Amino acid sequence: EAQVTQNPRYLITVTGKKLTVTCSQNMNHEYMSWYRQDPGLGLRQIYYSMNVEVTDKGDVPEGYKVSRKEKRNFPLILESPSPNQTSLYFCASSSFGRGTDTQYFGPGTRLTVL
Amino acid sequence: KQEVTQIPAALSVPEGENLVLNCSFTDSAIYNLQWFRQDPGKGLTSLLLIQSSQREQTSGRLNASLDKSSGRSTLYIAASQPGDSATYLCAPLGAGNMLTFGGGTRLMVKP
Numbered sequence: 001e002a003q004v005t006q007n008p009r010y011l012i013t014v015t016g017k018k019l020t021v022t023c024s025q026n027m028n029h030e031y032m033s034w035y036r037q038d039p040g041l042g043l044r045q046i047y048y049s050m051n052v053e054v055t056d057k058g059d060v061p062e063g064y065k066v067s068r069k070e071k072r073n074f075p076l077i078l079e080s081p082s083p084n085q086t087s088l089y090f091c092a093s094s095s096f097g098r099g100t101d102t103q104y105f106g107p108g109t110r111l112t113v114l
Numbered sequence: 115k116q117e118v119t120q121i122p123a124a125l126s127v128p129e130g131e132n133l134v135l136n137c138s139f140t141d142s143a144i145y146n147l148q149w150f151r152q153d154p155g156k157g158l159t160s161l162l163l164i165q166s167s168q169r170e171q172t173s174g175r176l177n178a179s180l181d182k183s184s185g186r187s188t189l190y191i192a193a194s195q196p197g198d199s200a201t202y203l204c205a206p207l208g209a210g211n212m213l214t215f216g217g218g219t220r221l222m223v224k225p
Contacts, residue, residue, distance in 0.1 A: 040217075045213070048212065050211070056210065090157060096211060107157040108156065
């Protein structure tokens with residue numbers, strides 16, 4: 001089954017404790033990205049990657065890091081989480097075909113930073 | 115910078131009604147536009163994708179139209195059902211393969 005998986009699905013942590021949210025897709029997609037969703041602000045892109053070893057900032061990259069060492073994986077790293085990073089996070093992937101390709105979303109990771 | 119507006123923000127209707135959800139965007143330089151459905155606390159499910167060269171796309175009771183030059187898209191839901199209750203999001207795809215999301219329309223269909 002074609003899918004994007006994220007782990008963990010739920011996470012409660014404390015300020016300053018480094019964490020990683022994993023994202024994996026099994027569709028051989030070139031493009032992967034991370035979004036956060038906040039009430040009243042909607043979905044905003046954090047980082048994206050057009051292929052292995054190619055990453056770039058989205059709209060709200062501050063406080064986040066990413067890496068793309070393998071095509072299927074795109075982890076989101078919070079080196080020193082803060083309460084304003086409490087949010088619902090989504091990973092997405094698609095082929096980079098411009099115009100014809102659906103973006104597939106993972107189930108989301110709900111992060112709470114105390 | 116692309117800005118996306120969805121109207122109405124919320125909608126409550128009795129079962130069986132035909133609905134129109136509206137989406138407007140400021141930058142017409144898009145590759146496509148997707149409509150998504152999001153259930154409470156869940157991920158996004160893609161409903162329809164309209165390429166920039168297309169005018170409309172249909173899937174079952176759903177029909178989406180796109181007028182790129184005027185920056186508008188509509189999602190038409192025929193014969194609404196309680197199972198259609200969810201938040202509907204539109205998202206044009208622009209440079210960098212980036213989706214820009216509207217705030218969504220929260221739909222409640224009452225039996």
